[in-house]
Amino acid sequence: MGARVRAFDWTTTSLGPQERWPPSLLTLVRVMLNSRQPMFIAWGADRTLIYNDTYAPMLGERHPAALGRPFFETWPEVRGEVGALMDRVYAGDPVHMNDLALTLHRNGYPEETHFAFSYTPVPGDDGTITGLFCACTETTRQVLAERQAASERQRQQALLQQVPGFVAVLRGPGHVFEYVNDAYVTVAGRRDYIGRNVRAVFPELAGQGFYELLDHVYATGEPFVAQALPIRLVGEDGDRYLDFIYQPIRGAAGDVTGIFVGGYEVSEQIRSRAALAESESRYRTLFESIDVGCCIIEVRFDDADRAIDFQIVEANPAYERQTGANVVGRWVSDFAPDLEQHWFDTYGRVALTGEPAHIENRADVFGRWFDVRALRVGDPAARRVAVLFSDISERKRMEQTLQDLNATLEQQVHQRTAERDQLWILSEDMLARANYDGMMSAVSPAWTRVLGWSEAELLSRPYGTFMHPDDMGPTLAALARMGETRQPTRFENRIATDDGRWKLIEWTVAPEPDGANFIAVGRDLTLAKAREAELASAQEALRQAQKMEAVGQLTGGVAHDFNNLLTVIKSSTDLLKRPNLPEDRRERYVGAISDTVARAAKLTGQLLAFARRQALKPEVFDAGRSVLTISDMVGTLSGSRVRIVTNIADEPCFVDADPSQFDTALVNMAVNARDAMEGDGTLTITVNPVATIPSIRTYPAVSGDFVAVGIEDTGSGIAPEQIEHIFEPFFTTKGVGQGTGLGLSQVFGFAKQSGGEVRVQSTIGQGTMFVLYLPRVEAATRPPQVDPEPLVDGHGMCVLVVEDNPDVGTFATQTLTELGYVTVWAIDAEEALAELTKDADRFDVVFSDVVMPGMNGIDLAHEIRRRHHDLPVLLASGYSHVLAQNGTYGFELLHKPYSVEQLSRLLRKVASWERRKRILSELT
Incomplete structure (x- = not known):
């Protein structure tokens, strides 16, 4: 190629005469032509091709015409695959690929090819890429060979799976399992075989010689054949026995690359032989009962001391079973004249020399294979031999099956195909x-x-x-x-x-x-879907019935309790209307109304807690410290005869929950425990970090980081049939007037809404334990906030009141006016935004209800924050599913019913005093 490059007329190409080639191109050409690796250079905008001798064979019939031609004129069929890669190189990005599959027409027909190559960009004097340098290797033969080898391995494994004996294929000097068939797993047990070496799979074989045999076969290339070799596997008391072969597997170069293992377990045969050997001292007793065929023969010789006949002197019953004939006292020449000569030679040699023999051979006259052991007995001159034999025809048949596998493979394939076709049809x-x-x-x-x-x-x-x-x-x-x-x-x-x-x-x-x-x-799925629909319909009907039952129970309990509270309020208001009512009685009736409202609010809070619809005020606190703080109050509630025991973990147990609701839940569980003990017993409160919430009711166990707060009493316990109902609202086992039945429902609702769970365990007569699980968090970093004192004088601060309920709106505006505020009342969010659009600067704070028709209070607060970011908002609500699910979004919340003092305090907290001062200064 050096001669061709020098002789080529480059003036006809974009490269021009060689004497004008840039130094970088000349250097690359010299490097390329002196290399034995296939290389080429694509230079210039048309990517003119220059290549070396070892690249020429890749071109096929296109060599030598490809020299000096644009690359894609030589290789038009690869423009789609290679063009994008070359564009990347000309953009300055080197490209390397270990396997690029291309369809080439280099020899006049399409052929699949594979290449490993690297494209290196070559910059010119001005730094721009003017060409690329490629070093490549064609890997087509290697890829196709690996593909064929993989297909062949799959075929071989399918064949080996049908072998009746156990089979394994080991690779490399470490004897790594590449394949085992089902029979191998049956013999050796289920283990992790593939990809692991023999020593790792069978550690119990250390010292039994198997590792060394494998090493020897791999090192020498000599096969190893074993008969009745003992092996002891893990977990087994005795030995097993195997007939097997270690056959070296050779690669294309003739070197050993692995070992083929195949064979059969012959433990039963070996144990039978061992039993025979062990019983020789009691030969006569066992002679009649053993399963191994046994006989005593007397051998007859000719003048040349060659055995020519033998007589059956004695035989056990197994002899007749094994041979199918009762021939005691007869000569073989009488009943089996065609018996092979090798049997006479074997028995004659034992009778003459006294050397025992162990052979396996076929007796055609009986149509069977026998495993035979022969030894001389009695006086040597008597020429008598004891013969012990076993019918091994089945084992030989299996061995023959293994040997004939390749010859019968096609027939088996046809049989499997017929079975598959039958399945296809039916x-x-x-x-x-x-x-x-x-x-x-x-x-x-x-x-x-x-x-x-x-x-x-x-x-x-x-x-x-x-x-x-x-x-x-x-x-x-x-x-x-x-x-x-x-x-x-x-x-x-x-x-x-x-x-x-x-x-x-x-x-x-x-x-x-x-x-x-x-x-x-x-x-x-037509029938299955129809059945699913029927089942779903039935289940929905059942759920609806259960729901209506629960709603009836809930509404009945609520009506009962609220009627009691309304009776007190109604009676007090009627008495307040009486003329000439003394001041002390008026104060008593007003106090009764206030207390009753507080109890009603508490009842509503318990209902919302159970329904997981209350707007919690979570904060991070140490549950252990909170329990210690409230334990004195629990002791007061429980009475002097209840002993309080607290076991608090040494490490802090921080949770993110509403501390007030947490304390209420503890008190509810403690009061429930006190009543169960009838005021006398031991109440144990524990706080510990745990990593799992166990399976509760129908829910699976949950792993994570939690705090478990336990309340355990020594009371009467809860009946099993009541355990599933104790968290239901208004369910109580106490007498009338002794409880609302909402205490434990508050605990359940608080736990669920806080991302936790509550579990109960109880034994009749021994006590009950409640465990409250809450997610554990890191310690809080924000400082606690201190509520300001109530504002007693509004000083003319302007409040935009947004309330759709006329009674509540009237009360709120009158209350604020009494406190010295200036109020503007809007009946909904749209009217409030209109007031703000007129003149937002006149307002110091917006006081809005959450639940309103149209835009709710949360959305209104977001819109005000967007339009007037420095205008504070105070929200008020008795219940909102939005607040219960998502919180207050950072806005302050006033819970209904609220007092004048609470309204005043929160208004002072949220009002912007700097804004008020600025407005007052502008007015003056």
């Missing part, structure tokens, strides 16, 4: 073979039974035309993903029937190894 599921281009090449008869289409119709149309239009996109996307991942997938879609209906089909689809086709199995 299967109730719809079976199909299809490609990714949209056509099916085979369908089972179940398609016609389920959908009505004929086989010809199914195979002549793209399978997408049978799909419901809404399902086609997801189905084709699932098939495309399967084609990329090569992993089976499952999905559902609707398929048209021949009468215009749609049937819902569940598909299980798996790719075939060829990468172009896949197998699909479809199951008609």
Whole structure:
């Protein structure tokens, strides 16, 4: 190629004469021509091609005409794959690929090729990329060889799986398991085999010689054959025995690359022989009962001391079973004249020399294989031999089966194919073979039974035309993903029937190894979906009935308690209307109304806590410290005869929850425990960090970081049939007037709304333990806030009141006026925004209800924050699902019913005093 480059007329190319080539190009050409690795240079805007001798064979028939031509004139068929890569290189980005698959026409026909290469950009004098340098290697043979080897391995493994004996394939000097068949697993047990070496899989074989045998076979290349070799596996008391072979596997170069292991377990035969050997001292007793055939023979010799006949002197019953004949006292020449000579030679040698013999051989006259042990007995002159034998015809048959496997493989394949075809015909599921281009090449008869289409119709149309239009996109996307991942997938879609209906089909689809086709199995879900719908309808009806029962119980309990509270309020207001009422009585009745309102608010709070709809005020606090603080109050509530024991963890247990609701939950559980003990017993309160919430009711266990607060009493316990009801609202086991039945429902609601759980365990006569679980958090970093003192004089501060309820709106404006505020009342959010649009600067604070028609108070507050970011907002609500789910979004909240003092304090807290001072100064 050096000579060709020098002789080439470069003036006809974009490179021009060689004497004008830039130094960088000349240097690369010299490097390339002196290298033995395939290389080429693509130079200039048309990427003129220069290459060396080892690259020329890759060009095939296009060499030597390719020299000096633009790259893609030489290789037009690779412009799509290679063009983008070269563009990256000309942009200054080096490119390296270990395997690029290309279809080339270099020898006049398309052929699949593979290359490993690197493209290096070559800058010119001005720094711009003027060419690229490529060092490459064609890996086509290697890739195709690896692909063929993988296919061959799969075929071999399929064959080995059908071998009746155990088979394993080990690779490398470390003897790493590459394959085991099911028979191997049956013998050795289920273990993690593939990819692990023998020593790791069978550590118990250390010292038994198997490692050393494998090492020897691998090192020498000599096979090892064992008969009845003992082996002891883990967890077994005795030895097993194996007949097996270690056959070295050689690579293409003849070197040993692995070991083939194959054989059978012969433990039963060996144990039978051992039993015979152990019982020789009691020969006569056992002679009649052993399963091994045994006989005493007398050998007859000719003048040359060659055995020519023998007589059966004595035989046990097993002899007759093994041979099928009772021949005691007869000569073999009488009943088996065709017996092979090797039997006479073996027995004659034992009789003459006294050396025992152990052979395996076939006796054609009996049509069987025998494992025979022979030893001389009695006076040597008597020429008598004891023969012990076992029928090993079955084992030999299995060995022959293994040897004949290759010869019978084709027949087995035909048999398996026939079985598969039978399954294809009889299967109730719809079976199909299809490609990714949209056509099916085979369908089972179940398609016609389920959908009505004929086989010809199914195979002549793209399978997408049978799909419901809404399902086609997801189905084709699932098939495309399967084609990329090569992993089976499952999905559902609707398929048209021949009468215009749609049937819902569940598909299980798996790719075939060829990468172009896949197998699909479809199951008609029509009946299953109908049954699911019936079940869902029945369950929904049951849930609705249960819901109505719970609603009835809840509303009845609420009505009872609120009627009691309203009776007190009504009686007090009637008495307040009486003329000439003394001042002390008036104050008593007003106090009764105030106390009753507080109890009603508490009852409402308990209902909201159970429903997980209260607007909590969470903050981070130490649960252990909170328990210690409230324990004195618990002791007061419990009485002097209840002993309080606290076990608090040494480490802080911080939780993020409403501390007031936390204290209420503790008090509710403590009061419940006190009543269960009838005021006499031990109440134990514990606080500990835990890593798991155990399985509770129908919910599984939850792992995480939690704080467990336990309340355990020594009371009477809770009956098992009542455990599932104790958290229901108004459910109580106490007498009338002794409890509302909302205490434990408040605990349940608080736990759920705080992201936790509550568990109860109880034993009748021994006591009950409640455990409250709350998520554990890090210590708080923000300082506690101190509420300001109530504002007793509004000093003319202007408040925009937003309230849709006339009574509440009238009360709020009158109250604020009494406190010295100036008020403007808007009945909804739209009217409030209109007032702010007129003149927002006149207002110091907005006081809005949360629940209103149209835009709610939360949305109004967000809109005010967006439009007038420095105007504070105070919200008021008795209940809002928005607040319960999402909190107050950083706005201050006043809970209804509220007192004048509470309203005054929060107004002072949220009001911007700097803004008020600025406005007052402008007015003066």
